[in-house]
Amino acid sequence: MNISPISAESEHGPLCRSYVCAAFDPLRFQVESDAGVRDSLLVWAVGVLSDQRPHFLGSWYRQDPKDAWWRGIATDLHDRGVERLRIVIGADPVETQAAMTPFYSHTTVLPALAALEHSEVESILCGHRAYVERTLDVAHALSLRLKRAVARNGVFADAEVAAALLHRTADRYIYREWPEQSESARAFHSRGFMALPAAVD
Numbered sequence: 186m187n188i189s190p191i192s193a194e195s196e197h198g199p200l201c202r203s204y205v206c207a208a209f210d211p212l213r214f215q216v217e218s219d220a221g222v223r224d225s226l227l228v229w230a231v232g233v234l235s236d237q238r239p240h241f242l243g244s245w246y247r248q249d250p251k252d253a254w255w256r257g258i259a260t261d262l263h264d265r266g267v268e269r270l271r272i273v274i275g276a277d278p279v280e281t282q283a284a285m286t287p288f289y290s291h292t293t294v295l296p297a298l299a300a301l302e303h304s305e306v307e308s309i310l311c312g313h314r315a316y317v318e319r320t321l322d323v324a325h326a327l328s329l330r331l332k333r334a335v336a337r338n339g340v341f342a343d344a345e346v347a348a349a350l351l352h353r354t355a356d357r358y359i360y361r362e363w364p365e366q367s368e369s370a371r372a373f374h375s376r377g378f379m380a381l382p383a384a385v386d
Contacts, residue, residue: 204232241355255284
């Protein structure tokens with residue numbers, strides 16, 4: 186089973202070593218297949234750094250079983266350089282926590298629909314509420330833009346094309362809203378991609 190990220194070129198770039206918070210969000214789209222058009226699912230993620238700047242972390246094609254799929258995501262983030270991930274927000278907290286723990290032992294996973302109301306935000310994660318709020322704000326804005334981009338495109342040739350569109354759309358939004366990180370981020374990802382091997386099945 187392939188648990189690597191979708192193999193768009195930009196998806197393989199390195200990431201920062203530490204993110205305070207990351208949000209994962211599903212996005213449905215349609216692809217061509219031998220049997221006709223079928224529904225598919227990608228999950229994408231955005232992370233927020235200690236200075237509250239966001240990074241698009243990538244997108245992953247949904248596969249079963251769910252626990253293996255989340256392990257693939259955690260492995261990919263680790264392999265791309267993420268050493269510390271304090272808070273994760275997502276729809277599958279049990280599977281996500283189990284997958285993240287081998288790589289990120291101090292990660293707290295919050296359910297997507299109740300992240301700000303979760304008791305751990307105020308108690309265990311004292312001082313982190315602003316990061317959760319920023320991550321949710323950016324994820325919401327990105328979700329609207331990504332859904333519009335997918336709707337405009339219609340049916341995709343395959344999941345790789347859909348993932349590439351998500352990455353381009355997210356990058357345009359982030360670089361427009363946070364221009365001070367634009368050049369350094371582009372240079373960092375460009376240098377990192379040259380040094381990394383392609384993902385394998």
